[in-house]
Amino acid sequence: MATVKIESLSKVYSTRDGSQIQALQDINLDIPDGEIFGIIGLSGAGKSTLIRCINMLERPTTGRVIVDGRDLTALPSKELRHARRQIGMIFQQFNLLSSRTVAGNVAFPLEIAGIPRTAVRQRVNNLLDMVGLAEKADVYPAELSGGQKQRVGIARALASEPRLLLCDEPTSALDPQTTGSILHLLQEINKKLDLTIIIITHEMQVIKEICDRVAVIDQSRIVEAGSVLDIFTAPQTKTAREFVKSVLNTAIPEEVRQNHRPPETGESRLVRISFIGRSAGQPVISTMIKEFGVHANILFGKIDHIKSTPFGTLTLELIGPPADIEAAVGFLRRQQLNIEVLSENE
Amino acid sequence: MSEWTGELLHMVAQGTLETIYMVTVSVVVSYIFGLPLGVILLITGEGQIKPNPRLYQLLGTLVNIGRSFPFIILLIAIIPFTRLIVGTFIGTTASIVPLSVGAIPFVARLVETSMREIPRGVIEAAQAMGASTWQIITRVLVPEAMPSLVAGFVLTTITLVGYSAMAGVVGGGGLGTLAYQYGFQRYQNDMMVVTVILLIILVQLIQMVGDYVTARVNKR
Ligand SMILES: Nc1ncnc2c1ncn2[C@@H]1O[C@H](COP(=O)(O)OP(=O)(O)OP(=O)(O)O)[C@@H](O)[C@H]1O
Numbered sequence: 001m002a003t004v005k006i007e008s009l010s011k012v013y014s015t016r017d018g019s020q021i022q023a024l025q026d027i028n029l030d031i032p033d034g035e036i037f038g039i040i041g042l043s044g045a046g047k048s049t050l051i052r053c054i055n056m057l058e059r060p061t062t063g064r065v066i067v068d069g070r071d072l073t074a075l076p077s078k079e080l081r082h083a084r085r086q087i088g089m090i091f092q093q094f095n096l097l098s099s100r101t102v103a104g105n106v107a108f109p110l111e112i113a114g115i116p117r118t119a120v121r122q123r124v125n126n127l128l129d130m131v132g133l134a135e136k137a138d139v140y141p142a143e144l145s146g147g148q149k150q151r152v153g154i155a156r157a158l159a160s161e162p163r164l165l166l167c168d169e170p171t172s173a174l175d176p177q178t179t180g181s182i183l184h185l186l187q188e189i190n191k192k193l194d195l196t197i198i199i200i201t202h203e204m205q206v207i208k209e210i211c212d213r214v215a216v217i218d219q220s221r222i223v224e225a226g227s228v229l230d231i232f233t234a235p236q237t238k239t240a241r242e243f244v245k246s247v248l249n250t251a252i253p254e255e256v257r258q259n260h261r262p263p264e265t266g267e268s269r270l271v272r273i274s275f276i277g278r279s280a281g282q283p284v285i286s287t288m289i290k291e292f293g294v295h296a297n298i299l300f301g302k303i304d305h306i307k308s309t310p311f312g313t314l315t316l317e318l319i320g321p322p323a324d325i326e327a328a329v330g331f332l333r334r335q336q337l338n339i340e341v342l343s344e345n346e
Numbered sequence: 347m348s349e350w351t352g353e354l355l356h357m358v359a360q361g362t363l364e365t366i367y368m369v370t371v372s373v374v375v376s377y378i379f380g381l382p383l384g385v386i387l388l389i390t391g392e393g394q395i396k397p398n399p400r401l402y403q404l405l406g407t408l409v410n411i412g413r414s415f416p417f418i419i420l421l422i423a424i425i426p427f428t429r430l431i432v433g434t435f436i437g438t439t440a441s442i443v444p445l446s447v448g449a450i451p452f453v454a455r456l457v458e459t460s461m462r463e464i465p466r467g468v469i470e471a472a473q474a475m476g477a478s479t480w481q482i483i484t485r486v487l488v489p490e491a492m493p494s495l496v497a498g499f500v501l502t503t504i505t506l507v508g509y510s511a512m513a514g515v516v517g518g519g520g521l522g523t524l525a526y527q528y529g530f531q532r533y534q535n536d537m538m539v540v541t542v543i544l545l546i547i548l549v550q551l552i553q554m555v556g557d558y559v560t561a562r563v564n565k566r
């Protein structure tokens with residue numbers, strides 16, 4: 001396990017024509033032991049730069065990166081190489097050695113660390129077992145599928161028993177199903193090996209499936225950070241809202257919208273209720289209908305999972321006298337539900 | 347027309363061996379210097395693992411100058427240097443000096459180009475695992491570029507067969523000298539034909555072996 005602390009980190013690239021690109025600005029993060037921490041952002045936001053600054057593949061312009069209490073920005077190169085052995089990394093493009101077999105690739109970090117051959121072989125076998133590739137040990141990477149290559153990448157990253165695993169878009173080159181199995185594997189090793197994982201992605205799906213906490217990076221700054229549940233239920237920034245929308249499509253489907261007619265008597269309002277975890281089980285809606293005398297027309301509902309917590313949304317049309325609707329909405333808000341009033345029909 | 351006496355056959359055999367000797371030794375010498383030079387050229391380049399613009403510029407310029415010399419001029423221009431090293435500038439051993447000197451910059455560029463084809467990410471992965479510069483050179487750059495390095499080695503060897511024939515014209519020995527002295531100066535056309543055929547066979551053999559080895563080391 002490892003803790004990672006990033007303090008007022010910035011990175012400026014100087015380009016050949018003399019201009020400067022501010023890739024990161026005033027980044028502060030605190031990642032505790034054993035957490036799966038996601039960093040999401042659009043292309044060019046600075047995600048890769050940020051994760052590469054953690055193991056000094058990219059030197060931060062200012063700021064510090066403290067892994068397990070050690071400031072990596074201050075280490076001389078030899079000590080930095082040793083520190084890097086405690087930090088595994090996997091990549092979007094896998095970056096396996098094409099001249100080595102699967103077993104040879106996994107053995108690479110061990111050979112570099114000068115571990116004796118017999119011990120290497122034993123450890124490589126265990127790792128290949130863990131990622132489910134034991135029978136591919138003597139195959140060259142060219143003969144593997146993308147998902148298998150990433151499994152080799154993961155086994156290789158874990159070979160030197162790191163306490164921190166950095167993942168730069170580990171599933172972006174994979175199809176959705178393979179993505180699922182790789183994410184599952186990452187989650188498994190996080191639990192089994194008590195490994196801290198930092199994962200960079202532009203896919204909210206990845207965050208939703210395995211991350212505990214997430215930071216949203218936009219135009220070189222972290223604009224929002226918090227627990228994944230919080231970001232999903234109450235995104236604060238436009239960027240975060242867009243990302244949430246990309247995986248939780250809570251918009252009312254077009255056919256529902258078209259077939260919907262406002263009631264002939266009384267007023268109506270559309271409200272969207274989001275509920276997390278336990279409150280999903282309470283009979284909130286029926287209580288509301290009974291107590292406030294409004295009618296509720298269910299337009300659209302959906303239940304999803306964030307990591308393993310159920311997360312649901314329900315779009316209702318409340319019909320009745322304005323005062324009753326007002327009271328009903330007030331009641332819903334008091335239930336610690338997340339309420340959004342979508343429209344007010346006259 | 348000459349008679350194909352035992353003596354002539356002996357000369358042809360001797361010439362072939364001399365050519366093989368010259369080419370082999372100069373290939374080895376040119377790689378002893380060219381391979382490290384190529385590696386240094388690569389790693390000191392912009393955005394590489396040991397960037398050093400000044401060194402890169404300096405070596406790059408030297409290599410370019412070396413490569414722009416026509417071999418026949420180099421052959422003559424470095425005679426004093428050859429004398430200094432071998433004691434003479436005539437004969438097979440003396441030819442090895444210009445052949446090697448001419449091939450070193452060629453080899454350096456070939457090596458650099460071969461290694462430049464390795465995806466940057468693969469090298470970064472090794473860095474991220476804590477590999478030292480030397481470990482990256484020996485365990486990533488060389489093995490990953492091997493198919494391309496072998497192909498470059500074959501190209502260098504074949505080029506040196508051609509250069510060695512040129513050296514032969516100015517008394518360097520080998521098949522080139524035979525072709526020149528007998529085939530050209532004494533109008534023995536059959537000697538010319540025989541040496542040319544032998545050179546072609548030599549080049550074919552090198553290419554075949556080279557292609558076979560290239561295919562064997564290519565795991566991509
Ligand atoms: N080596 C470099 N030299 C100059 N500019 C760079 C360099 N690397 C990245 N940048 C710039 O820094 C910014 C952030 O790049 P970065 O690669 O971190 O983005 P990203 O969020 O990973 O994007 P993507 O999703 O496309 O991979 C971009 O504007 C990019 O052009």
Ligand SMILES: [Mg+2]
Nearest residue numbers: 047048049169
């Ligand atoms: Mg990136």
